[in-house]
Amino acid sequence: MTTQTPSQPRLKLYQFAASGNSRIVRIVLEEKGLPFERVNIDVTKGENRTPEFLKLNPRGKVPVLVHSTPEGDVVLSESSVINEYLEEVFPTPPLMPKAPAKRAQVRSLVYLFDTELSPTTGLLIIEKLLKKPEEQRADFVAERQKATREILARLSEMIGDGPYLAGDFSLADASFIPVLAVMAPCGIILEREFPKIARCFAAAKQRPSFAASAH
Ligand SMILES: N[C@@H](CCC(=O)N[C@@H](CS)C(=O)NCC(=O)O)C(=O)O
Known part of the structure; x- marks a missing residue:
């Protein structure tokens, strides 16, 4: 899913297709039906080491999620941190139990x-x-x-x-x-x-x- 309208959440996923850690976040975005823009970062070509990407994640790892909000961009790395954030901000359908x-x-x-x-x-x-x-x-x-x-x-x-x-x-x-x-x-x-x-x-x-x- 790549198309976004102004009423939809503005989510940009910096990711690599073959990266398992990127897929961890793609699974949650798909489960929640959240449209997102993909920015492909080919780690085999060192695209994760450019100054632009290192500004987003100084560790030089994909995935990185950027959520544009009225208060400014939320920039997150680490698949599990990103997924907890998605669960909090977009709680339906829930991917965490209640108890x-x-x-x-x-x-x-x-x-x-x-x-x-x-x-x-x-x-x-x-x-x-x-x-x-x-x-x-x-x-x-x-x-x-x-x-x-x-x-x-x-x-x-x-x-x-x-x-x-x-x-x-x-x-x-x-x-x-x-x-x-x-x-x-x-x-x-x-x-x-x-x-x-x-x-x-x-x-x-x-x-x-x-x-x-x-x-
Ligand atoms: N613990 C991190 C691991 C991220 C990670 O290791 N990503 C790999 C791709 S699967 C990467 O960007 N490797 C490029 C590199 O280390 O240069 C997460 O869960 O997001």
């Missing part, structure tokens, strides 16, 4: 993604999906697969009987979906190894936001 304990569960899942799965598995994804087979280091892949499996085992223990990671579809699912979507080519078969996670991911794949957020 404090369930909200804390969603945040604990997102924290596990941000602090453990994303940094560990990001390097596995780069090695397996972006490098030619002959350039991939077998030892590194095996070590990252092992570390990823340990985190997915903990994720399995943190989730209940579904249908999604924290019961209803939530910001937690948005954070995990892009990585779960590439586990098979990374050599981790969710259905066989982590059936509870596979079940939640299968449900998430049925939602229109899955296909709509792919690029």
Whole structure:
């Protein structure tokens, strides 16, 4: 979705199509039916290191969301921070539960993604999906697969009987979906190894936001 009218929210997403962290935000924008303008930042060409982009995010990472409001532009980075902001400003449909304990569960899942799965598995994804087979280091892949499996085992223990990671579809699912979507080519078969996670991911794949957020 790219068209905006004056009555609609003015949201600009600086993103890269192949970036999983950008997709985390695209999923929430799609779930909430929010029109947004995409600004493509090709990180493979260093477009995230230009002075203009570094002004938006000095860490040089996508995604960045700019929300133009009457009070001025709100500029945000970090997918989980952006998603919490979208949830607060555009609360319908809700992607956070109401009960404090369930909200804390969603945040604990997102924290596990941000602090453990994303940094560990990001390097596995780069090695397996972006490098030619002959350039991939077998030892590194095996070590990252092992570390990823340990985190997915903990994720399995943190989730209940579904249908999604924290019961209803939530910001937690948005954070995990892009990585779960590439586990098979990374050599981790969710259905066989982590059936509870596979079940939640299968449900998430049925939602229109899955296909709509792919690029
Ligand atoms: N924790 C950040 C991670 C952002 C991130 O690592 N983005 C990657 C793309 S998926 C990036 O911009 N990489 C470019 C670089 O580090 O030079 C988030 O969730 O938004």
